Amino acid sequence: MQTRRTALLAGLALAPSLWPGGHAQSATELQDLGTAYALYVSVGYLRDTCLKRDPASAAKVKQAYTTWVGTQNLADFEAKLGQKLGKETLTQLRQGLANDLKALDAALQKLGPPGQSCPAVATIFASDTFNIRKKIPNLTTLLGPGSGSSTTAATGTAAKTSPSSSNVAVYSVAQLSSLMAQTLAPLGKATGREQDAAGLKKLQSLGTVIAVSGTTQRSRSITQEDDRRAARFDVYCYDMANDADNPPKGQVTVAGRVREFDHDTGITLENCVVLSPAQTAQLKKSTVAVVDAGWRFKAQPAEKFLVAAGQGLKDNDILGAYMEQSTGIGVGGMVLTTYPVSLFLKDGTVYNDPYWAPGSFNYKLSRQLEPQKWGRWTRQGNNFVIRWGDGGTETFEVEGAPKPLPAGTKLSGAFQTISGGGNTAMGGDVMVAGGGTYTFQPDGTFSGGSFGSVSSSSVVAGSTRKTGGTYAVSGYSITLKGANGQQQRLFFARYDQNLLYIGGSTYIPDR
Known part of the structure; x- marks a missing residue:
């Protein structure tokens, strides 16, 4: 039918x-x-x-x-x-x-x-x-006509939005992001709609047409970033008149009319045109200051914060490890309930991504390079109120407190962790799976391995890696020594016999 x-x-x-x-x-x-x-x-x-x-x-x-x-x-x-x-x-x-x-x-x-x-x-x-x-x-x-990159359409739109050097300045994405951050800062508890309106008004005060320089990464998203950080508000240029379905890649300068500001996403321009280097050179550069509030910090590789044993946190620096309920994406895109753990310190700070054993974790460098993962806590009954480094506030509702184990504690059993992605949960055909297993013996030895796979209607691929050796548990750390002499000192905690934290992952019994 x-x-x-x-x-x-x-x-x-x-x-x-x-x-x-x-x-x-x-x-x-x-x-x-x-x-x-x-x-x-x-x-x-x-x-x-x-x-x-x-x-x-x-x-x-x-x-x-x-x-x-x-x-x-x-x-x-x-x-x-x-x-x-x-x-x-x-x-x-x-x-x-x-x-x-x-x-x-x-x-x-x-x-x-x-x-x-x-x-x-x-x-x-x-x-x-x-x-x-x-x-x-x-x-x-x-x-049909008007939706592609025909010369007539491109020329017509460009004529309407091409900037004049006498009244248009070139702003970097970071400058506009900073301008928006400073516009929102005094608004306090304003609603999202009020924040959007204030940001849009400020942007429109810059002129009917503005020019923006940055880097294209995700099709029509223009951003600015370095090794540590990226602009908090990207610029979206959906209607580039002279590039149709093939927007430029890399460094670009565009001009367009401000259409929208969204405090959760960024700035949207319409009827954008890509400016040539010669056109860009004729425009003056904005002198708007770039401030910290205009940036968001990017996640850094864990290896950056590994130091020798004893050069990181001391045991008496740690208040405890606490877990909260959250959600994650599992195999096929299915939503799973998770219980991530954060490390709370006695100095009133908290770190939400423990991976290395505390004694091998360069927490001072981490605070500098990834402040978004750090916050300051205050007690609220059994829970915590956390003010994170990116300005957000959260009530951390404690679901449990994995305990540090005495030095020499022996483990027993096989444990696994599984993560994934894809879209089969919504009717698609892409499934991504990854994970690992550890089998611990009371004699102080372990065996294990990691695996990864991806499958769809057109491709199937996978890999495995096995390891083994000896382990030693002490406090919130586990030291794994491989048969080849390599050693890893990872964050470790046990909530009960059915839940272990090893590195940045949660492990449950492999039955």
Whole structure:
């Protein structure tokens, strides 16, 4: 039985009079447009549903949606499709998707409560499940003039947004990010909408057209970063008039009109044009100061913070290790309940990513290079209130306190950790799995290994690595000595007989 959407598209193909302008299109072309629109509406539906049902993940979902729209070059997709099909037809198409959206909602609910399913949705947007450009590679051609990179379209739009050297300054992404950070700082407890309005007003005060320099990394996202940090607010340029589906890579300067500011994601420009080096050289450079608040710090490789035993934290520096309930992504994209542990120190600070044994952890360097992983805690009954280095505040609800073990404690049993990703939980065909096992013997020896695999309809790949040797437990550390003489000193804690923390992972019995 044909769906309402399929029947409507078939009718359009057979009746040229129904097509705006009287130009008939093939059934295949119309089917492709209908498929693209169905995916477009589905992603919007998932976004809106999660924004309503799980405010805690709203920022993550909004940012993922914004990135998806930019990556897929869909900023004006619905408007162009409306011009192609006619607004009445587009309305009928959306109505015909009602049953599909109900099925999508049912699949979302099967992932668990909103607090678990909605964070997973943000990762699924980037999967092949919703990759419209991959499924419909000729979408730009199907949408017709104005959606591609024709010289006429590019020239016309560029004429409207090309900057004049007399009144336009070039801002780096970091400068604009700093300007937004300083605009938001005095607002206190203002709502998200109020923050967005204040940021937009400030940006628009810079001029009708602004120029921005930065680096393109994710299609139309322009950012700025170094080894330690990245701009807090990226710039999104969805409507680049002179590059169509092939935005420039690397260092770029663009000019465009400010369309939107979102305090969770960044700055959006419209009708962007890519400026040549000669055009850029004619513009003055902004003198806006770059401040710390305009940056976010990037995660650093753990190896940066490894020092010799005894040169890191002392046992009497540590208040304790505490765990809280959270969520993570498992094999196939399924949402899992997790219990990550943070290390609380007696000086009132806390670190949320313990990997090395405390005595081999260069905590001073970590505080400098990854301050977002550090916070200051105050007690609130059995819990903690933490002010993190990036400015966020969290109530850390303690689920348990893994205890340090006396030196010489022996372990027994096999334990495993599994992580993953992919999109099979939402009907896709990509599954990623990774993990490891340790088998401990009371005689002080261990064996184990790690594994990784990825599979889809088109590829299957995997790898394994085995090791073994001796172990020694003391306090919050475990020392693993391999048969080849190599040694690792990792963070270690045991909550009960069924839960171990080794390095940055949680291990449970391998039954």
